[in-house]
Amino acid sequence: MTTQARAPKRWLAEVFVSLKPVVNDPQGLAVRDGLHMLGYKEVDAVRVGKYLTLTLTAADREAAEARVAAMCEQLLANPVIEQYRLQVSEADDAPGSQG
Amino acid sequence: MTTQARAPKRWLAEVFVSLKPVVNDPQGLAVRDGLHMLGYKEVDAVRVGKYLTLTLTAADREAAEARVAAMCEQLLANPVIEQYRLQVSEADDAPGSQG
Numbered sequence: 001m002t003t004q005a006r007a008p009k010r011w012l013a014e015v016f017v018s019l020k021p022v023v024n025d026p027q028g029l030a031v032r033d034g035l036h037m038l039g040y041k042e043v044d045a046v047r048v049g050k051y052l053t054l055t056l057t058a059a060d061r062e063a064a065e066a067r068v069a070a071m072c073e074q075l076l077a078n079p080v081i082e083q084y085r086l087q088v089s090e091a092d093d094a095p096g097s098q099g
Numbered sequence: 100m101t102t103q104a105r106a107p108k109r110w111l112a113e114v115f116v117s118l119k120p121v122v123n124d125p126q127g128l129a130v131r132d133g134l135h136m137l138g139y140k141e142v143d144a145v146r147v148g149k150y151l152t153l154t155l156t157a158a159d160r161e162a163a164e165a166r167v168a169a170m171c172e173q174l175l176a177n178p179v180i181e182q183y184r185l186q187v188s189e190a191d192d193a194p195g196s197q198g
Contacts, residue, residue, distance in 0.1 A: 040169075047152045053145070
């Protein structure tokens with residue numbers, strides 16, 4: 001019924017979700033003000049987003065990327081105000097499988 | 100009084116803050132359960148962290164990295180339960196200065 005091309009492998013997906021540039025980021029402003037109060041006057045902008053790491057099973061990298069992109073559209077990011085970027089690597093040779 | 104080596108430049112720092120592997124992540128579990136309910140059964144672990152982008156002025160890359168690392172230790176991450184990774188690039192040729 002299926003082509004059964006390759007055995008499924010484990011993948012580590014890193015997802016970076018950030019507010020779109022036109023969206024206000026009060027949390028980022030608060031962090032920037034905190035840094036200024038601590039003496040880090042050289043900072044002129046801070047934006048705060050989310051960094052998600054997922055481990056999942058998929059036949060190949062393309063399949064893993066497509067599934068994670070679908071997850072972003074449906075749950076992980078709010079496409080109205082947020083943008084996302086993702087990166088998929090093999091779970092075993094990923095340097096920082098700290099997730 | 101100072102050596103005045105180079106004109107200060109603008110840098111884009113990306114900071115990835117994640118919980119240490121030994122620390123429980125209830126938010127990550129909730130996201131994983133949400134993905135399972137949406138049909139993404141192939142996901143077996145999710146960890147949720149922070150993704151910060153900062154723009155700052157510094158003489159060179161090493162100085163920028165050192166300052167941002169100090170900011171992480173002092174404010175951006177909680178070194179007891181979190182780990183961080185950072186990446187500094189020139190603000191102007193950074194592909195995604197989406198911050």
